[in-house]
Amino acid sequence: MREKEVIYGLYNDEVDLLNAVKAANADHLDIMDVYSPFPVHGLDPLLGLSESRLHIAGFIFGAIGTLTAILGMSWIHAHDWPNVFGGKPTLAIPSFIPITFELTVLFASIGMVVTFYTVCGLGPGVNNKTLDDRISDDKFCIAFDTHDGDSSHIDKYKSFFSKTGADEVNSKII
């Protein structure tokens, strides 16, 4: 990823953050990203973030689990090595239900979690540069991409930060 120079402001409270994002929208400023120590409700629609589609991935993986279980057990017990267990028919669907359910949940969970880390670009050994160590503590951050230090942009952002009450303003190359 290209290195970019980022100018960011830190806020002390999520209400200030929400107000600032609204102000940025009103001024048509292009926010690069917003960082917070916990999920801030009301932020996603303001940033224009579309809803997560992870549940669709979950459903698809779950369906794969269901099919794997049902088809696997049916093939094993009715075709590959049919046995009579307790007088049951070889295709004992009610007996197959518990394992089918378990594999559905297992595949859905593993699939969704792996998808989550993949689309977020997170994982063991991933080292993303964070703008400030206090963001995971108690600061809320709005970051703008300065597009390589264009001074008119920088002034615009700085005045935006002072207008919205940012506690600190810094810039960093990430």
Next chain:
Amino acid sequence: MSAIVSPIREPLITGNKSYHDITEDLVSPTEKAPGLAWMLAMGLAVTCLSIGIFCILWTIWKGIGSWNLNRTIGWGWDITNFVWWIGIGHAGTLISAILLLLRQKWRTGVNRAAEAMTIFAVICAALFPGIHVGRIWVVFFFFPYPNTRGPLWPNFNSPLLWDLFAISTYFTVSLLFWYTGLVPDFATVRDRASGFRKKIYSFLSFGWTGSAKHWQRWEALSLVLAGLATPLVLSVHTIVSFDFATSVIPGWHTTIFPPYFVAGAVFSGFAMVLTLMLITRKILHLEDYITIAHIESMNKVILVTGSIVGVAYISELLIAWYSGYVYEQFAFFNRALGPYWWSYFGMMTCNVLSPQIFWSKKMRRNIFVTFVMSIFVNIGMWFERFVIIATTLARDYLPSSWSLYKPSIVEVGIFIGTLGIFFVLYLAFTRVAPVVAIAEVKHILKSSGDQYAGKNAHHHEYEDLPKEKHAHSHGGH
């Protein structure tokens, strides 16, 4: 803002905390050297673990004959302990998953530790199916994979195999759910750490930045995992109950077992969570995060599930009488009046009588009473499984086959070993990870902190609603 919380509700975070205070309080136990209490507890736990390892190796070397299982009691302390540990594990998932779906904010004080407890309890439980089969070196036979023995497949109609899938799935999903929640908290620890500790927590936090989109997906993932974990936890103990219910043994072959076992699991799980949390909050000074309100809520769950278990016991007795089936009737005479009558009365006293104390609000909010009760419930639930398994098997259909069982020293040693595994893992967890969910507690501060809710609230959410002017920030509270 999240859903409006009535200002007359009891606060869930006391001590007038700010976000930074929360970080400080919850991360600092991982940054300090362990105190004497931790060292002593860890020493004891490691001793128990060593006893367990020795006894397990003895069992594998000498065979199941070193246990006292025999006709007709083929399942004794091994399966009693297995079901006990699995039951304990259920509270973690209930607290994280079901209470998330029910929007109970108080879950945030205890969910991280409870989920960790679930994972460690399932590890202890999973030991028993492995070692009780005798030939642990061919235990991979359980798994359905194409092999050169036919291919020989396991029997998918057997509840014992359903158990294997259920417990493996339960362990995996609990681990994933727990770890997903831990990633942002590890990032908090990482950002305060330096040197080698920083490298470790960087690795563990997966590069988490706190970006809005990531939080959005994190919340969506937590919600769907909670939705999956809820039927999962209900199904796991149902499937464990099927190990008994699908048999023909009187006292086992009853349809009440699935709900009875699930309620009993939640009951014993919450008791273990309370035992752990009461000690943890004292030692790590977390009384502001695991408040009396949390303890009272957990005691209410114990009261409800204990009563359900009590109703289940009475139903069993009623149906045994009503059915007119002599073998079922005898099974219950035997439990109450046979050679193991003391375990039945222990079970009844600990599980049915003692939780009734929690009808009193004063008792629900009393820490000492809660602690003693949590121990009683754990003991009572152990007796319940012993009553179901060993006493029933000791006296089934054919009187000429009747026998008695008492555990060998090796079996007792293995049980002690599982307590050792559990506490070693739990104590290690309290050192390396934040015991309370940091991000989730911060998330509820504005609605449930004692500055905002409860008798001493002086700050109300509506004061913080966005105003028209952006002239100045609010500053500290």
